[in-house]
Amino acid sequence: MSSLINSIDFPYVLGALIKVVIFWITIMIICAYAVYAERRVLAVIQNRLGPNRVGWQGLLQPFADLIKFIFKEDIIPMSVNRALYVCAPIISLVPAMMVLIVYPFGPDNLPLPGGEFLTQTINDLTTKLGLGWNVDLRSVNLHVTHFNVGILYIFAMTGLGVYGIVVAGWASNSKYSLLGGLRSSAQMVSYELGLSLSVVAVLLMAGTLDLTEIVRQQSGWGGMRWNIFGGTSAGEGLKSLAMAIPAIIAFFIYLISAIAETNRVPFDLPEAETELVAGFHTEYSALKFALFFIAEYVNMTTVSVLATSLFLGGWNGPFINVFPWLGPIYFLGKVFFFLFLYIWLRGTLPRLRYDQLMNFGWKFLLPAALFNIALAATIAVLVY
């Protein structure tokens, strides 16, 4: 069994676990306050106050909601398929969470304050214990891992999330839930095409599928070498303009598909209140409903992260070379912008009709994305 223990790189595994926990807490807090922000911003748009009682300006509202969700009675209706009914929220949440290991929160080799001391302490301690680790905490990478197929991994995991909704719709044994689940599966399969094809234009510019590498390529030119400004050729006049055109088209196709993919207004057909009560989660209450809710917000964060990293330069921004810790701030700021955009759209746009949704996805977005790939490829060949 010694070979088994030797084959595990304990410092690496521990470091990855610590990072996962930190990032998970970050994402959970972002999601909790996205819900709060949604309620407050919608209230402003609709000329009312919104939740402002729990804590200063209602800032403790997410925790109050969470406690309420935990202590509410957990109802399982009589006629549901018990096993699948219980599993569905988990199927929905787990793939959504698994994506966060490839989030590029910040630049590589960030100097960690107090890192010298930590490195010394841990190495001394493990030497005394006879483990002899050689860790280096003087600088950290703000991503858990990165691999050759990072973007495909994200698409694979978000694609699995649809089963949570479909299974919930089927297991609830209710016509509203079933219709919601059916709509959701059709919608997500349709818009996944537009989503993945729009990304191809960026991949043609970057030449890699590794998310951290794509973000790294966008640094330089004062931190503004973002893909929508022409990527690696940004700031080179006509050349950057030519590369910017397909990137901007791809950005908008991506944005529309991403909103549809996360079932948000104006594409929230799976949970259309006026037609389907609450759609696929009609029969869910208490913590199970909360899990669906969290999964939806984590998915929103994921597509925002992807939009930020692929099109808006990720952690890149002005003065990034001078103050590297601005990286995570820029990154989160851009993600917050997209989350705000979601809320803004929800307060502004009406819901599409189902046939309009399908027509738009198949007859406009898909051809537009295909055309954009051809355009991007042509321009890339001409420019480089």
Next chain:
Amino acid sequence: MEQFAQIQVSHLFFLAFASLAVVAAFNVILQRNPIYSAIGLIVVMCSLAGLFLTLSAEFIAAIQIIVYAGAIMVLFVFVIMLLNIREEDAKADRQKYLKFLAVPLFLALIGVVMAALKTIGNPAASSNVPGTVENVAEGMFTNYLLPFEATSVLILMAIVGSMFLARRESAEDTNEIETALNAANQPTAVEESSEEEVHA
């Protein structure tokens, strides 16, 4: 016990994914309820992706999940839900003689797999090239270009064939739907048709 002395984490991952795949595969064929079978098949696809990862074929693993678990199985589940197939009808009579074929066919399959294993050997040991996007693309567009293109033609034929079959049977229905949709796109017609539905 000597073999156990060489065990590594990747072997444990292999065991976990392989046993999960086998259990889920049995679930696919033993369940009477088609939706359980479909979910079993999804689990098989995901554990196969895990197995590809242990062979450091990360691109194939991602594609396995995206294409099979993410797209094809969604359509399976969609159809099962749309037709609302609750329990498989008892068709034991119709398949009375098939079960006598099952045993010899199963043995034949085992024989083929054993023969194949002897000739291939250990796939992980024979190739040290990681299955990255670049390597897969290079193989697909150089050495294996002809099979790749032939497969695309095959898939295209399947698409055209299914479109033809679907359209021929439901040509009249399609016309009806199209006229109804055209009528619905005119604002006055919408109210009329919805009123008709209410009266009906």
